[in-house]
Amino acid sequence: MTASSESLPGVGRTALGVAGLRAMESRRPDRLFDDPYAQAFVEAGRAFFPEVPDSAKDKSVGALFYAHVVVRTRFYDEYLLRAVAAGCEQVVLLASGLDTRAFRLTWPDGVRLFELDLPEVLEFKERVLAAESAAPGCVREAIPADLREDWSALLLAAGFRYDAPTAWLVEGLLIYLSHDEATRLLTTVGELSAPGSRVSFERRTNNRNGLAARVRAMPSASGLTTLWKGGLGSEGPAWLAEHGWQTELHVQSVLAVEYGRSAAEFSDGGFVTAVRS
Numbered sequence: 001m002t003a004s005s006e007s008l009p010g011v012g013r014t015a016l017g018v019a020g021l022r023a024m025e026s027r028r029p030d031r032l033f034d035d036p037y038a039q040a041f042v043e044a045g046r047a048f049f050p051e052v053p054d055s056a057k058d059k060s061v062g063a064l065f066y067a068h069v070v071v072r073t074r075f076y077d078e079y080l081l082r083a084v085a086a087g088c089e090q091v092v093l094l095a096s097g098l099d100t101r102a103f104r105l106t107w108p109d110g111v112r113l114f115e116l117d118l119p120e121v122l123e124f125k126e127r128v129l130a131a132e133s134a135a136p137g138c139v140r141e142a143i144p145a146d147l148r149e150d151w152s153a154l155l156l157a158a159g160f161r162y163d164a165p166t167a168w169l170v171e172g173l174l175i176y177l178s179h180d181e182a183t184r185l186l187t188t189v190g191e192l193s194a195p196g197s198r199v200s201f202e203r204r205t206n207n208r209n210g211l212a213a214r215v216r217a218m219p220s221a222s223g224l225t226t227l228w229k230g231g232l233g234s235e236g237p238a239w240l241a242e243h244g245w246q247t248e249l250h251v252q253s254v255l256a257v258e259y260g261r262s263a264a265e266f267s268d269g270g271f272v273t274a275v276r277s
């Protein structure tokens with residue numbers, strides 16, 4: 001693989017940070033998932049984007065995010081597999097970053113999976129996956145897009161069917177969008193969702209001990225927190241309920257214990273999943 005002349009935009013760098021944490025987890029004998037490509041992203045990132053901090057080496061910010069990312073990854077793995085078992089024929093990862101679920105999860109026949117992220121991120125991702133000879137276990141389309149703009153035409157042009165139930169995942173994105181950008185994105189998700197479609201994303205609370213508040217208090221995290229625009233804040237579940245979705249809340253500390261991990265790292269935040277009626 002040759003070096004790219006492009007550099008990763010600020011938000012794109014966060015995808016490398018998450019891959020670093022997934023690589024750490026994948027090395028554990030008691031891992032909650034195995035991402036066989038995460039380390040390859042870390043190594044390629046070090047070679048081509050040396051200016052991007054290594055999340056695995058950052059003992060302060062990386063340590064705060066580790067438990068969150070690990071439980072989040074496992075929870076969304078299960079959410080997506082349950083959604084396709086319940087009849088969703090399409091999976092859309094909005095802000096897929098360096099997520100390798102298309103490659104590492106076992107998908108039923110016929111599932112089509114669409115990944116959307118910024119062009120620089122997907123270009124890097126495709127090059128690393130090609131160098132690793134990675135083969136997806138489903139039909140996969142990677143679609144370069146700025147999710148603050150109108151991305152629905154790109155998705156439809158890539159073969160997305162709005163009459164087929166879809167499992168949407170919005171993992172680690174909303175906080176990087178303004179309130180208007182986040183509601184526009186979720187409005188588009190609703191418009192493209194046939195009955196039985198599902199959506200999931202992180203559920204933040206206003207708890208002063210929550211992850212976002214603790215990261216904000218950390219001076220070494222200022223490069224990251226300046227990228228945060230708030231998204232829907234704590235309003236995500238209520239917004240979904242008001243816009244045609246039946247919601248369910250999932251508490252991250254409870255999930256951590258179910259997965260055999262400590263609840264100590266978590267406050268009352270977690271995830272929302274929702275079904276389109």
Ligand SMILES: C[S@@+](CC[C@H](N)C(=O)[O-])C[C@H]1O[C@@H](n2cnc3c(N)ncnc32)[C@H](O)[C@@H]1O
Nearest residue numbers: 011012014015018095096097118146147171172
């Ligand atoms: C924290 S990472 C999460 C990536 C992935 N979901 C995961 O958990 O590994 C945030 C991702 O959001 C993407 N992102 C942020 N703003 C975006 C935008 N306006 N359009 C497309 N992608 C965006 C970044 O490129 C990055 O891949």
